[in-house]
Amino acid sequence: MSRGKQRKKKNKVYQKRNRMVLFAFILVILLVYIIIQKREDTSYATTTSASIGDIIDVIENEEADVSTYIVYGTHLNLEGSLDITNPEIENAQIVAKKESGEEVSVDTTYEYENGKLSFSTLDKINTGLDLESLDVDNYYMLLKITSSNGQTKYYSLSNDTEYTEDIDYYTLTRNNSNNKIIISFLKQNSVSALALNITKVHKLPDNVYDVVIDPGHGGNDTGAISGKYQEDEIVLENSLELKKKLESLGLKVLITRDGTETDEYDTYNIYDEDGRVTMANESGAKILVSLHMNSNESDLVHGGVEVYAATNMDLSLAKSFANNIVKEANTSYSKMENDKVEDGVYVRTMKVNRNSSTFKGYKGIYDEVPYLFIIREIGGIATGAYVNGSNASYGENIYRNSNVGVEGYLIELGYMNVNSDLRNVLNKGNSYVKAITDSINSYYHIK
Ligand SMILES: [Zn+2]
Structure with missing residues (x-):
């Protein structure tokens, strides 16, 4: 066998090996892709409700009562009251708080009279908490009171309305995808909370439109x-x-x-x-x-x-x-x-x-x-x-x-x-x- 022929044979072996490496590489990529797809699919199929335990650390013992909560268009709004004595209120907000602590806040119009603080975000029905802007995560809706000395206190919300069923909200379709937001009042160990559980979905249910x-x-x-x-x-x-x-x-x-x-x-x-x-x-x-x-x-x-x-x-x-x-x-x-x-x-x-x-x-x-x-x-x-x-x-x-x-x-x-x-x-x-x-x-x- 001449050297030239040997080299040719070697080249062929290399080519074969290269092809196999390429094939294996493609296979790995394919597998990774399938695994990722599966994961995304199950991520919303196996939705776990958040547990209130995660927010107990930050909330006061008293709870605020929600008398109305409304989703109109793309926004969530609520009204309610809190029994509280002599508060020095600088500001009262409704916040959607993540377990990580990060929060989105909405100002309320509020009034204090005879030991009762009344609050509302319903000044305009299509502003308030923008459900389209939230991340895939768990949020808790809390009343946040900032007093004149700069101190803040959070109060969880309990349901004082006639509405007891969860609201399933789907965000508008963007890039073929939507978030599903389950809005529900939870009660665990005598603590109430209004929770938003947000997951990604890849298709709206048949009966849901944008x-x-x-x-x-x-x-x-x-x-x-x-x-x-x-x-x-x-x-x-x-x-x-x-x-x-x-x-x-x-x-x-x-x-x-x-x-x-x-x-x-x-x-x-x-x-x-x-x-x-x-x-x-x-x-x-x-x-x-x-x-x-x-x-x-x-x-x-x-x-x-x-x-x-x-x-x-x-x-x-x-x-x-x-x-x-x-x-x-x-x-x-x-x-x-x-x-x-x-x-x-x-x-x-x-x-x-x-x-x-x-x-x-x-x-x-x-x-x-x-x-x-x-x-x-x-x-x-x-x-x-x-x-x-x-x-x-x-x-x-x-x-x-x-x-x-x-x-x-x-x-x-x-x-x-x-x-x-x-x-x-x-x-x-x-x-x-x-x-x-x-x-x-x-x-x-x-x-
Ligand atoms: Zn007409």
Whole structure:
């Protein structure tokens, strides 16, 4: 054998060994990958509830009573009280505290009177503890009181409400993944706590959605009509496009009707099993956007966009909708002054001219309750949902007492009876849809 041949043979042996090393290497990588996948899968399957023992060290003996706790949209809020004598309070906060000690705090509005400290984070229903911003971990909700000498004390929270079931909250889908947050009151060794147990999941349950789109009217209800154009058809087309756009961000979207609804479908079915209110209430979604075309104010020649939101809201997202639509679709803010909060943003309540205490046969409706049912009846107790079956023609919203609500917005894209406005929506529907999509994307930090 010549040296050349030997080298060739050696090379072949090397090549074979190299291939085997490469193969083994790939095998190891594959195994590691499988193990990691398995681990991620089981990490949420074998969720362990946190034990209160971990926080006992930091809490006082007294407990604060929670009289209300509400998840509206993406935020958790609560109200309650603590029996305490002569506190010198500098600040009272609700904190979500990790076992590691790290905490997220929310300021409360509080009041001290006759040995009782009352506190609330419900100043605005869609701010408070942002459930989207929490880490995968266990948190405890505590009342934190800072006294004027700088000393801090923590009090655990006990459940003084009629709500006893856990709330399963799923964060919005980002990068194909969600966090599941189990919100529950625990009691161990006579210590109470409101705990948040957060794990990662890779798919929302089948019946849980991120966003609900509600194309206004439908079935035998055409909405406003202008010549050959119908409101229900225009908003359906734009709603279907909006669904596509939001899905392209990775969001899971439920639409309340898709154009296949029959003539049986009308505004009085809204609380039926397949009615728009029931669908929204059962969706687990964080936000609902209802699209409409305007028509009421026949004396208006100007037209323009109107975005409606609930009472006691932070209106950043409503403003963003209005501003983006005006910019993208080259339209204008509506000039209508009734119920206007600022340019393009409206809050319509029962207060104005509606004899609200006996509105449509319902008794005891307070003035600040939102007037528009699609905003009010999907928010549960956060928005004062009240439809209880006592008005036979309206049916019953079985979720009216829910402490979990969907954050609702109704957008009047433009006026059917203002020709330039109608043309703009017909010709530039995509720009309206893009504007709404952009607002949701940036407000919720989706992508
Ligand atoms: Zn309408």
